[in-house]
Amino acid sequence: MKRKAHLFGIRHHGPGSAALLKGALDALDPACVLIEGSTEGDALIQHAALPGMKPPLAMLFYAADEAANAVFAPFAEFSPEWVAMQWALAHGRPVRFIDWPAAVSLALTKAAREEGLAALERKAAELAENSDGEDPEEGAPKAPTIRLDPLDLLAEAAGYGDGESLWNGLIEQHGSGQSPLEIFAAIEAAMTEARQHQADAGGMSDAEWLREKRREAFMRGHIGDALKQHDGEVAVVIGAWHVGGLRAETTVAEDRAIVKDLPKVKVEATWAPWSDGRLSYASGYGAGVISPGWYRHLWSLYSSDRHDGPEAFAAVWQARTAALLRQEGFDASTASAIEAARLALGLASMRGLSVPGLAEMRDASLSSLCHGDDIPLAMIERKLYIGSRIGEIDEAVPQMPLAKDFELWCRRTRLKPEETASEIKLDLRSEAGLLKSTFLHRLNLIGVHWGRLIDAEAGRGTYREIWSLAWSPDMSVGLAEALVWGPTIEQAAAAATIDRGRNANGIAGLSELVRGALVADLPEAASACIDLLQAAAVQNNDITDLMNAVAPLVRVVRYGTARKLPEPELRALITALSVEVNAGVRIGSRQLDDDAVSQRIIAMRAYDEALGLFGDPALLEEWRRQLALLVDDEQAAAPVVGFSLRRLHDLSLWDEPRISAAFSRQIVGESPTRAGAFIEAFISGSAEVLIQDQTLLFLVDEWLCALDEEVFVESLPLFRRALTGFDAVGRKRIMERIAGGRKERSAAPDVIEDNPAFERALPLLKTILGVDAHDF
Numbered sequence: 001m002k003r004k005a006h007l008f009g010i011r012h013h014g015p016g017s018a019a020l021l022k023g024a025l026d027a028l029d030p031a032c033v034l035i036e037g038s039t040e041g042d043a044l045i046q047h048a049a050l051p052g053m054k055p056p057l058a059m060l061f062y063a064a065d066e067a068a069n070a071v072f073a074p075f076a077e078f079s080p081e082w083v084a085m086q087w088a089l090a091h092g093r094p095v096r097f098i099d100w101p102a103a104v105s106l107a108l109t110k111a112a113r114e115e116g117l118a119a120l121e122r123k124a125a126e127l128a129e130n131s132d133g134e135d136p137e138e139g140a141p142k143a144p145t146i147r148l149d150p151l152d153l154l155a156e157a158a159g160y161g162d163g164e165s166l167w168n169g170l171i172e173q174h175g176s177g178q179s180p181l182e183i184f185a186a187i188e189a190a191m192t193e194a195r196q197h198q199a200d201a202g203g204m205s206d207a208e209w210l211r212e213k214r215r216e217a218f219m220r221g222h223i224g225d226a227l228k229q230h231d232g233e234v235a236v237v238i239g240a241w242h243v244g245g246l247r248a249e250t251t252v253a254e255d256r257a258i259v260k261d262l263p264k265v266k267v268e269a270t271w272a273p274w275s276d277g278r279l280s281y282a283s284g285y286g287a288g289v290i291s292p293g294w295y296r297h298l299w300s301l302y303s304s305d306r307h308d309g310p311e312a313f314a315a316v317w318q319a320r321t322a323a324l325l326r327q328e329g330f331d332a333s334t335a336s337a338i339e340a341a342r343l344a345l346g347l348a349s350m351r352g353l354s355v356p357g358l359a360e361m362r363d364a365s366l367s368s369l370c371h372g373d374d375i376p377l378a379m380i381e382r383k384l385y386i387g388s389r390i391g392e393i394d395e396a397v398p399q400m401p402l403a404k405d406f407e408l409w410c411r412r413t414r415l416k417p418e419e420t421a422s423e424i425k426l427d428l429r430s431e432a433g434l435l436k437s438t439f440l441h442r443l444n445l446i447g448v449h450w451g452r453l454i455d456a457e458a459g460r461g462t463y464r465e466i467w468s469l470a471w472s473p474d475m476s477v478g479l480a481e482a483l484v485w486g487p488t489i490e491q492a493a494a495a496a497t498i499d500r501g502r503n504a505n506g507i508a509g510l511s512e513l514v515r516g517a518l519v520a521d522l523p524e525a526a527s528a529c530i531d532l533l534q535a536a537a538v539q540n541n542d543i544t545d546l547m548n549a550v551a552p553l554v555r556v557v558r559y560g561t562a563r564k565l566p567e568p569e570l571r572a573l574i575t576a577l578s579v580e581v582n583a584g585v586r587i588g589s590r591q592l593d594d595d596a597v598s599q600r601i602i603a604m605r606a607y608d609e610a611l612g613l614f615g616d617p618a619l620l621e622e623w624r625r626q627l628a629l630l631v632d633d634e635q636a637a638a639p640v641v642g643f644s645l646r647r648l649h650d651l652s653l654w655d656e657p658r659i660s661a662a663f664s665r666q667i668v669g670e671s672p673t674r675a676g677a678f679i680e681a682f683i684s685g686s687a688e689v690l691i692q693d694q695t696l697l698f699l700v701d702e703w704l705c706a707l708d709e710e711v712f713v714e715s716l717p718l719f720r721r722a723l724t725g726f727d728a729v730g731r732k733r734i735m736e737r738i739a740g741g742r743k744e745r746s747a748a749p750d751v752i753e754d755n756p757a758f759e760r761a762l763p764l765l766k767t768i769l770g771v772d773a774h775d776f
Contacts, residue, residue, distance in 0.1 A: 031232025052394025
C-alpha cells in the first residue's frame, strides 16, 4: 500500500489551529515535519528556538539585485507554522519548508509587473493613435470575475453567516475534549469538497489556478522526497485550502512539467521584526486576521498549563478592557469588569459556544463597561483588538549588515521601534539628544523614514527638535534596499547623499542635501555636495532656484552651536549665492508666467527671511536696495513689486508718503488684472498685521473707494482672492477697523528718558531675540 503523509490543514495565524496542531503532533510523533513556506527559509528555521526570538517575526525574502522586490512570511506565537517549528526543534526532528522557492515567486512577480507596465504603454499608444481619443475596447462587455470563498460555501451549508464565523466557531474557539487527528481528518474532507465545488463554479481565474497548481507541484515533490527519506510518519502543515490539491492524483512527470523552465532570481533571506498591526486584515496583509490581540488571548487559553477554563479566560479579557478604558479616562470599575465577564459567559452559553468569542466579549464590554456607548470602546480598539507588539530577534541570529547596525544604534540611542506613533523632544545640547537626532537624520537619508521632523529651531533657540516616530515592518525592506550604499547606516547615508547630489536637478535640491548631510553628521558627504553646489551655481541663471538654495544653508548655520559644522565654508557659499541673487533679481523678475511668479514670491519670502538670519550687513543692504529698484521697475511682475513694496514698508525703509506714492503708481491706470495681482502680494500675510498697520489698511481702503463702478466690479473677484488667506474672524475685524476710521497717532516725546536698568539688560535681550546692534 502506498504511504501517505499526514496533511494538517490549518489557518495561518489561527490559535485554535495551532493548539490542534500541537496536539496532533504529540499524538502522531512524526519523524519529519514539513511546512508550507518558501524553501529559502530552511536555513532560518534553526534560529526559531533561540530565547531572544520573540514573535511577531517574519522571514524576509528579497531579490539580491532589487531589494524592493521582496516578500514577507510572518509568524505570531499563535501561528501554526511557528508552533510546528518549535515542536520539531524541541523534539529534534527534521523540519523544512516545501512551497515554491521565493526565487520563483519573486521572478514571476517582477515579470508580471513589467508586463503590466508594457500593457499600459501599449494601451496609451493605441489611445494616442485613435483620433477621437476613445478606447476601442471600452464598449466591449467584460465577464465579471467571480471569487468564491470555499469557507463561505461550507458556512452556508452549516447555517453560519460566513466562513469566518464557521472557522472561528468550530476550529479557533473549539474548546477542549476533541481529538486533533479526527478534527484534521474532518477538515480535509470538508475543504476537499469545497475546493472541488469552487473549481466547478469557476471561482478562480485560469492564471490563479495555474499559480496554485505550480505551488502544489513543488509541495508534492518535497513530500515525496520526505516519504523516501524517512521511515516514520511525515507531518505536513499547510493551509487548509491546499489539502485537496495535494491529494490529487498526479504523476511525478506531470509535476515536473508544470514547474519546468520557471524564471528565477537570486534571493537573500533573513529574519525581520513584524508587528501586530501588520498581522491584521486592516494592514492589507492577505493572510491576516481580524484581531491579533484577541487571537493572542485565545492562545493563552490553549497554551497555558493551568487550564483555568472559560471563566478565568473571560475575566482576564474584561479586566484588560477595563484597564485600557481607565487609561483613557473612562470609569471602569472592577465590579463592572466582573459583570462583563459573567455576561460574556452567558452569551456564549445562549449561542451554543463552549468559550466566549470576540463578539460575545465585545457585546459584554459594550453593555457592562461602556453602558451601551460605542465611543469609549472605539478609543481602545487598536490597543485591545489589534495590539501594539513588535517582535524582537535574538542577538545570535545573523542579519544583513544594515539591520544589525540599526539594532546597535537603537541600543545606543535607547530608541525602541514601536508601531504606535509617538513624539519625542530632543535637546541637541545633550550628547544623548544629538545622537538620536543624528541617527534619525541618517535613516531619512537612506529612505527609512522611522522619524519625521515636525518641529525644529523652535522653543529655546536652535537646540530643540521634535520628532514623530512610527515604525513599520516594511522599513526592513528599506534597510535591505540601502545595502547598495554600504554596510553601516553612516556609510550608506553618506554614499546615498553623494549619489543623489550627483543626480540632483537644480541647486535647491543640492542645498537641501548639504543641510541633510550636515545635520546627519556626515562631513565628507557635506563637502562633496558643497563642491557640487558651487559648480552648479556657476552655471545656474535661475534666480528662484538660487534663492531656494540659500534658505536651507542659512538654517544649517543656525545649528552651529549644537553641531560641528564647516561654518567658514558655508558662510562663503551663502555669500556667493546671495551675491548672484542680488545681482540678477531685478532683471530676472521680468516676463514671468503665473507659475514662475508664484514660485518666485515663495522663494523671495524665504530668501528675505534667510538674509535676516544670516546677518551680513552688506548683503542685507544690497538686497533692500534691489527691492527699491524692483518697485520702480515698470517691467517687473506685479506680484514681485507688491512683495517688494510691502517689505520696504514693514522694514520702515520708506516713509508713509513714499509708500503711498509707490502704491498709487502701481494701481492707477493699470488693468484690473495687474492691479489685483499687485494688491494680492502687497497685503499677503496675517489679517492681524493689516488690522494693526493703519498705513497698509487705509492705502487699500482709499484705492477701493476711488474706483469707478466698472473697474470696481472687474477688480472685485481679484480682491476677494487676495483676502482668501484671512479667516472669517480676521475679515470681520478688518471691516470693523475700517468702520472706525483713521486714528491720529499720539505725538512721541522729544526726549526719551534714560533707563539704566534697561540699558544693562539690552545686550542680553538682543542675544535672546537673536538681533545685532546694526538692526536698530
